[in-house]
Amino acid sequence: xxxxxxxxxxxxxxxxxxxxxxxxxxxxxxxxxxxxxxxxxxxxxxxxxxxxxxxxxxxxxxxxxxxxxxxxxxxxxxxxxxxxxxxxxxxxxxxxxxxxxxxxxxxxxxxxxxxxxxxxxxxxxxxxxxxxxxxxxxxxxxxxxxxxxxxxxxxxxxxxxxxxxxxxxxxxxxxxxxxxxxxxxxxxxxxxxxxxxxxxxxxxxxxxxxxxxxxxxxxxxxxxxxxxxxxxxxxxxxxxxxxxxxxxxxxxxxxxxxxxxxxxxxxxx
Amino acid sequence: xxxxxxxxxxxxxxxxxxxxxxxxxxxxxxxxxxxxxxxxxxxxxxxxxxxxxxxxxxxxxxxxxxxxxxxxxxxxxxxxxxxxxxxxxxxxxxxxxxxxxxxxxxxxxxxxxxxxxxxxxxxxxxxxxxxxxxxxxxxxxxxxxxxxxxxxxxxxxxxxxxxxxxxxxxxxxxxxxxxxxxxxxxxxxxxxxxxxxxxxxxxxxxxxxxxxxxxxxxxxxxxxxxxxxxxxxxxxxxxxxxxxxxxxxxxxxxxxxxxxxxxxxxxxxxxxxxxxxxxxxxxxxxxxxxxxxxxxxxxxxxxxxxxxxxxxxxxxxxxxxxxxxxxxxx
Numbered sequence: 134x135x136x137x138x139x140x141x142x143x144x145x146x147x148x149x150x151x152x153x154x155x156x157x158x159x160x161x162x163x164x165x166x167x168x169x170x171x172x173x174x175x176x177x178x179x180x181x182x183x184x185x186x187x188x189x190x191x192x193x194x195x196x197x198x199x200x201x202x203x204x205x206x207x208x209x210x211x212x213x214x215x216x217x218x219x220x221x222x223x224x225x226x227x228x229x230x231x232x233x234x235x236x237x238x239x240x241x242x243x244x245x246x247x248x249x250x251x252x253x254x255x256x257x258x259x260x261x262x263x264x265x266x267x268x269x270x271x272x273x274x275x276x277x278x279x280x281x282x283x284x285x286x287x288x289x290x291x292x293x294x295x296x297x298x299x300x301x302x303x304x305x306x307x308x309x310x311x312x313x314x315x316x317x318x319x320x321x322x323x324x325x326x327x328x329x330x331x332x333x334x335x336x337x338x339x340x341x342x343x344x345x346x347x348x349x350x351x352x353x354x355x356x357x358x359x360x361x362x363x364x365x366x367x368x369x370x371x372x373x374x375x376x377x378x379x380x381x382x383x384x385x386x387x388x389x390x391x392x393x394x395x396x397x398x399x400x401x402x
Numbered sequence: 403x404x405x406x407x408x409x410x411x412x413x414x415x416x417x418x419x420x421x422x423x424x425x426x427x428x429x430x431x432x433x434x435x436x437x438x439x440x441x442x443x444x445x446x447x448x449x450x451x452x453x454x455x456x457x458x459x460x461x462x463x464x465x466x467x468x469x470x471x472x473x474x475x476x477x478x479x480x481x482x483x484x485x486x487x488x489x490x491x492x493x494x495x496x497x498x499x500x501x502x503x504x505x506x507x508x509x510x511x512x513x514x515x516x517x518x519x520x521x522x523x524x525x526x527x528x529x530x531x532x533x534x535x536x537x538x539x540x541x542x543x544x545x546x547x548x549x550x551x552x553x554x555x556x557x558x559x560x561x562x563x564x565x566x567x568x569x570x571x572x573x574x575x576x577x578x579x580x581x582x583x584x585x586x587x588x589x590x591x592x593x594x595x596x597x598x599x600x601x602x603x604x605x606x607x608x609x610x611x612x613x614x615x616x617x618x619x620x621x622x623x624x625x626x627x628x629x630x631x632x633x634x635x636x637x638x639x640x641x642x643x644x645x646x647x648x649x650x651x652x653x654x655x656x657x658x659x660x661x662x663x664x665x666x667x668x669x670x671x672x673x674x675x676x677x678x679x680x681x682x683x684x685x686x687x688x689x690x691x692x693x694x695x696x697x698x699x700x701x702x703x704x705x706x707x708x709x710x711x712x713x714x715x716x717x718x719x720x721x722x723x724x725x726x727x728x729x730x731x732x
Contacts, residue, residue: 145527150520157488161518165504173506244502251466252519253492402468 158254159262166266170274179274183228187220187279188286195290210290217283218368221307222361225275226314226339233267233315234332237322237397247402256398260319264390268315272308280304296370303368306379310357313382314339316389323396357382419444419572419602420465424474426626427460434460435626437474442619444571447598449613449634450606451721452623458606459499461623462574465604466496478572492520495570499577501561505550509541509560512549513567520568535563538593554581562590566597573597575605579612591616614638614717622724629724638715645684646695649709654679657702664698666690682713 152158170176194202194212202212237260240246249259280300288294314335321331338345342358353359354377363374373379420442427435435457442448450458463469465476467487476483478490503512513532521528536542539559544552549560558581565573578594579587587609594603594616607613613620614634621631630637639645650657658670658681666687673680685691699707 145524145530147521147527147531148523150518150522158519161515164518165515244498244500245504247468248498248502250468251491251494251496251498252516253488254519255488401470402463 155255156258156261158249158252159258162249162254162258162262163265166262167270170266170270176270176274179228179270180278183225183275183279184282186224187217187275188282190220191217191283191286195286210287213290214283214287214369215365217279217287218303218307218361218365221276221279221304222310222364223339225271225307226311226357227336228275229267229271229311229315230318230332230335230339232271233263233318234322234335235328236263236267237319238326238328238331241400241402242326244402246400250402256400257394260323260390260393260397264315264319267319268312271311271315276304276308276311295368299370300368303364306360306364306367309379309382309386310360313357313386313389316386316393320389320393320396323393323400354378355381356385418442418477419446420476420478420604422461422474422476425461425464425471425476426473427457427464427469428472433626435464435623438623438628440621440628440631442602442604444602445598445600446619447594447603447617448605448619448621449617450604450621450623451608451610451613451717452606453725455625456623457626458623459576460626462496462576462604462606465490466494466574467491492568493571495565495568495573497561497565497573497575497578499580501557501564503549503557503560503564506548508546508548509536509552509563510545512560513564516564516567531567535566538566539563540589555583555586558582559586562593570601573601573603573605575603577607578605579607579609587612610717610721620717622721624725624728627728629728630720634717637720638717639712644688644691645682645713646691647709647711647713648681648683648695648699648707650679650681650699650705650707651677652705653702654681654705657681657699657705660698660702661695664690664694666694678708688712 152160170179191213194206194209194216199209203209206212206215237246240249246259250256284295284297284300287300317335317338318331321334325331338356342356346353346358354375357378359374359378360382363378367373418441420440422438422440425435425438425440426433438457438461450461452458460469464471465478465483467483467490470484479493481490483490504515507515510532513535514528517528517531521531533542536545539562541556541559541563544556549557552560558578562575562578565575579590582590591612594605597603605617617634619632620634620637622629654672654674658672661667661670661681661683666685667683668686669682669684671682671684673682683691683695685695696707696710699705699710
């Protein structure tokens with residue numbers, strides 16, 4: 134860092150940032166993106182929403198309708214853990230698609246992207262800051278904290294602490310699926326300005342996953358559609374059925390991000 | 403007036419802040435900018451003039467890396483804008499035509515956000531710089547209000563402030579006075595004049611008076627082509643094809659015939675009727691004209707010279723003539 138050449142603040146010279154390279158400006162952009170979650174009410178609203186959706190529904194088999202769920206699924210515990218993992222595989226991914234689908238398009242259309250990119254900011258940093266911020270916020274608010282509550286509730290129901298590593302691994306596998314949908318959404322946001330496409334394509338892939346797998350079974354190995362079931366099995370103490378869905382989901386996420394970075398790097402304003 | 407793009411002159415004496423060579427931009431079949439050759443000397447204030455769609459905004463976006471050139475190249479302080487875009491942007495301040503910010507942030511938060519792209523600290527120095535800028539643009543009283551409630555003029559002022567956060571070596575301003583009232587416009591011009599000592603300013607505008615007042619160089623574009631680029635005084639006096647104004651009484655035809663035989667006379671444009679006439683005599687050799695023009699006129703029998711002066715144009719006149727000539731040729 135070198136002192137600013139003509140700063141008027143003689144006693145406290147401004148120091149030029151030493152950020153360089155393909156991620157220049159990332160820290161500042163990430164701070165700004167995270168502030169939308171931490172400095173407004175939206176973070177709290179999201180947390181309450183996900184606690185209500187993921188953990189609130191668990192109270193049905195655990196508290197209010199124990200007999201009914203025990204009859205259907207063997208035990209309230211089984212019903213509750215099934216419900217949590219099945220919902221957590223679907224709802225947070227849908228949530229991240231809905232929340233993130235307009236973020237890049239809006240900034241391109243409103244002109245704020247052009248404004249930021251007129252500063253010494255790497256275009257990679259612009260896209261990756263959004264990926265990291267949305268990913269981090271949703272992983273914490275929609276998976277980790279509800280997962281913690283679910284772990285406590287299920288341990289209480291079981292009468293002993295569950296295997297924390299297995300449970301955390303299961304939640305981690307769900308996180309992988311969520312990041313796949315987030316990367317897909319951001320990539321589409323760089324490829325088109327049609328919000329409808331950016332919103333519906335990932336949601337269709339999410340909701341119609343089972344149907345697509347029935348039509349084309351190989352798809353189960355090529356994306357996040359089996360990850361929810363595998364995560365449940367792992368959390369319940371079962372084996373990891375196949376590494377391929379996890380590997381392909383991680384590779385898919387990286388590929389979507391690579392396309393997003395390439396396309397956004399070519400964007401003109 | 404035959405004004406050609408000037409890429410020499412002062413640019414050779416002082417290192418160029420901006421150099422473009424055959425810079426062009428096409429959007430499909432549309433030519434937004436064609437073969438732009440410019441050399442802007444450091445610490446100059448360049449007024450960029452042109453009708454809507456002339457290519458002014460495109461040129462600025464190319465310089466700041468928001469668009470890629472289709473042809474040619476551009477350098478800012480010797481750095482190629484395509485290959486060293488981030489380095490260029492670290493030395494440039496840019497104000498877009500319609501500046502956009504995050505509506506939920508305040509002016510102070512916006513400037514702090516921008517400052518963090520350039521400075522790592524210390525925090526107190528950054529805050530002091532922000533206060534200076536808020537004072538400079540007259541937004542100190544509204545510094546902590548969300549931008550969502552700002553008027554167009556206030557947004558423009560904030561735009562000027564954010565473009566100056568890094569004390570840029572080159573300030574690119576696209577219509578900086580467009581949304582401002584007369585007092586605000588005046589303030590912007592004053593700011594530009596104050597910045598002259600340490601910054602090269604490149605600004606586009608439709609307000610010709612503003613350019614005439616503060617710009618020391620003028621570039622005129624139309625339909626993506628550079629029609630003229632010259633130091634302002636040169637442009638206003640004719641850029642090498644100086645015109646003299648001769649007010650006469652008497653046989654103007656005989657005077658015109660006498661002048662037309664002189665090698666330094668390029669064109670004679672008589673105006674008026676009856677006995678009183680004004681002749682605009684365009685010359686290619688100012689010294690010869692100053693020495694001979696009056697003598698030739700006085701030598702014509704019955705001609706009375708009422709006044710004789712070197713003609714100076716208003717920028718609006720120059721601008722309209724160049725644009726109309728260009729369109730006529732097209």
